Amino acid sequence: MWRWFLILQFMLTVLPAGAAEPVVTSPAAEIEASAERIVENFRKLIVLHDGSVRSRTPAASLAGRMLFFRNRELTAQLVEKLTRAPRNGDETGEQRVGRLLALFTAHTDWWDIDRIALLGVVNETRLRLPAGEALAQQLDRKREEISLIRAAYNNEFTAALASRAVSVVSGPRRAGWDGYLGYLRERYPLTRVIDELNPAQPEEAATPRSxxxxxxxxxxxxxxxxxxxxxxxxxxxxxxxxxxxxxxxxxxxxxxxxxxxxxxxxxxxxxxxxxxxxxxxxxxxxxxxxxxxxxxxxxxxxxxxxxxxxxxxxxxxxxxxxxxxxxxxxxxxxxxxxxxxxxxxxxxxxxxxxxxxxxxxxxxxxxxxxxxxxxxxxxxxxxxxxxxxxxxxxxxxxxxxxxxxxxxxxxxxxxxxxxxxxxxxxxxxxxxxxx
Ligand SMILES: [Zn+2]
The missing domain is CATH 3.20.20.370 (Glycoside hydrolase/deacetylase)
Structure with a gap:
């Protein structure tokens, strides 16, 4: 109870006013909403470190760090939802994990790189399942698939670095990454992301330092x-x-x-x-x-x-x-x-x-x-x-x-x-x- 109170208190502390989490009605819908929220935050994090001048301000860094930690919490909560023992009216563990995996194909609007956002969920859910189970194997395959996507972007970076095609703003020029970044910048303007997260710290009282x-x-x-x-x-x-x-x-x-x-x-x-x-x-x-x-x-x-x-x-x-x-x-x-x-x-x-x-x-x-x-x-x-x-x-x-x-x-x-x-x-x- 106490722990939940602390988590709730934490969420209240960092959740900006006016950006309330969407209202979800069933445990199944909750799984989908959480996974989508994690991808959304992952995208905003990339916008927050896009290399532009505004992304280098303390406000952008603080907003990014807060979002990073929030995604950690969301990941832990989603893994808990996927792996806990079924309660009254719950779907089975298999149905719940299946729901997560189905999202990867259903979301045709997700870029391949977006899948990296859910690598933590896949990994940690997998770690809680006994090896050899059909579900564990399915998660292993998904993990492998996402790792290959990451490896491709990694290779793209290495090749760009070797060719010295470096842009002043965003580092080495990379067709795949730059395409994704361009899409994100249009969809999530940096200023809006920072304002939404409202990371301003409270003013300090003007009392002499102790x-x-x-x-x-x-x-x-x-x-x-x-x-x-x-x-x-x-x-x-x-x-x-x-x-x-x-x-x-x-x-x-x-x-x-x-x-x-x-x-x-x-x-x-x-x-x-x-x-x-x-x-x-x-x-x-x-x-x-x-x-x-x-x-x-x-x-x-x-x-x-x-x-x-x-x-x-x-x-x-x-x-x-x-x-x-x-x-x-x-x-x-x-x-x-x-x-x-x-x-x-x-x-x-x-x-x-x-x-x-x-x-x-x-x-x-x-x-x-x-x-x-x-x-x-x-x-x-x-x-x-x-x-x-x-x-x-x-x-x-x-x-x-x-x-x-x-x-x-x-x-x-x-x-x-x-x-x-x-x-x-x-x-x-x-x-x-x-x-
Ligand atoms: Zn920390």
Whole structure:
């Protein structure tokens, strides 16, 4: 009940007024409406990072990050609807999954690339079914089909990059991608998408900064004060049972240590002040064994500046309690969801002995579905910034695919990887005098 209240509260916090979800009447119609909503959000996300000047504003980025997280929630809810035990009057699981699969053929207005939007739903529904079942095989085939579409767009990007046919606005020229983007720009004008999401943060009261907010703002990291040609990898929003494990393997291969900022609700619940970790939390022990650092990314991933002090405290403390239980050696690092914080948030973070950690190199894996393009963005931004903190999310296959390409590219350009070790940032064994 409490959890649902938090989710409801979250939706109320981020759902813009006037853009109410469509009213749906039956569980079957709900499945279709959710899937269509996910595709719609996926399209808007692509518009929000289309490379134009307006798409590079903080408002567009905040709107995009919020939409990204909303699609995560919608995906989890849809997977739940597809896989829960049938209730009175419900269709069978097979009928429900069949309804989802039928949408792919029924929607002749969807572009092939739109199908990537539902890859998470297909993957996660599949993970909940025993292998070998007819339904599982059907989902495997659908996953394969969507992976091929993604591979084609990936190859298109690689070929465009190799031919150096680069446009100033949207990167390498790609006939397929550019056609899709052109269609989206006409259908979802960027200004309208941003206005609809209304990501404006509440005005801050013009009161003098408290001493702890002052100190927190001074301590906050954006590029981490890292030396030239040094980067720190960070991953947000996990852990995810499949993708986080894959990322750990990749990092082990390159002997790189990262910082993982975890959303508490992915780790378990806290009842009567006591942590009850979920099975999903098991991977945290492996992260620590592999030398990675674990930080706090709130419990439900809300837009913190819209919350009152008590709710902010609850978001931080609940995750802190879970981290104490599953990762006693966690790092005193905190990342505000969407990078959104105000003086009150900074003060609450500082009062707990935590440091706020932002980023200056954004993979934009929250908007870009093409792995090669994500990797290239990381390399380009790292070159431009010269050093800094890189943001990825460990909850999507696209990030897993982009990661080795990004690491290889950075190594080739002479970048080193910093790590969080014994309470400080170090690089190649030497402590760094981080700001
Ligand atoms: Zn996040």
């Amino acid at each position: 001493a702890s907010a002052e100190a927190a703002a001074r301590d906050e990291w954006t590029d981490g004060g890292l030396p030239p040609k040094t980067v720190l990898l960070t991953f947000d929003d996990g852990p995810h049972p499949k993708f986080t494990a894959e990322i750990l393997q990749i990092l082990a291969h390159y002997n790189i240590r990262a910082v993982f900022f975890q959303v508490g609700q992915n780790l378990g619940v806290v009842r009567g002040g006591r942590a009850e970790p979920s099975r999903n939390a098991n991977i945290v022990a492996e992260m620590l064994r592999n030398g990675h650092a674990i930080g706090n990314h709130t419990y439900t991933h809300p837009l913190l500046p819209k919350l009152a002090a008590a709710a902010i405290d609850d978001e931080i403390d609940t995750t802190q309690t879970l981290l104490e239980a599953v990762a006693p050696a966690h790092a005193p690092l905190f990342r505000p969801p969407y990078g959104a914080r105000n003086d009150l948030v900074l003060a609450e973070v500082a009062d707990r002995g935590l440091r706020s950690v932002l980023w200056n190199i954004d993979s934009r894996d929250w908007a870009d579905p093409i792995p090669q393009s994500i990797a290239q963005r990381v390399i380009d931004e790292a070159e431009r910034e010269g050093r800094g903190i890189i943001l990825f999310h460990d909850i999507h296959g696209r990030s897993v695919q982009a990661l080795p390409m990004a690491i290889e590219g950075l190594l080739k350009r002479g970048f080193r990887f910093a790590r969080w070790e014994a309470g400080v940032l170090t690089s190649e064994g030497a402590p760094l005098a981080a700001k």
